[in-house]
Amino acid sequence: MFARLNPKTFQECFISWVQSVVANSNHTFINIGGKRLCNSGENGSKSMIHLVNAWSNSNQMLLGQVKTEEKSNEIIAIPTLLDLLEIEGATKTIDAMGCQTAIVENIIDAGADYVLAVKENQKFFT
16 A cells, blocks of 8 residues: 555655644654664665654654765755754754754744754854
């Protein structure tokens, strides 16, 4: 049955449902993080698959996920994921990899707040 679904249409429906669930929650924290898919790139025989996902603590559910492009990284994938979610009023948390001006501007433009892990070599955002 799933093979017959249009992936783009399914994604749009899923994101719409996720947004309605989160909208009915009180203020929520959304954790943005990247992970390497288990066993990908094993022994150099396969290419590594990196995913960036959004997790809602309040709802205990994955809100969205995007695969990073080959030879790319989380910095490029995070804005794509944030654009998919469009969850106003939530606080997004991101590790130091996502501490980028463009990502912060994306979060602010969406009407959300952010908490970023900042390393010593990075400037603080105000």
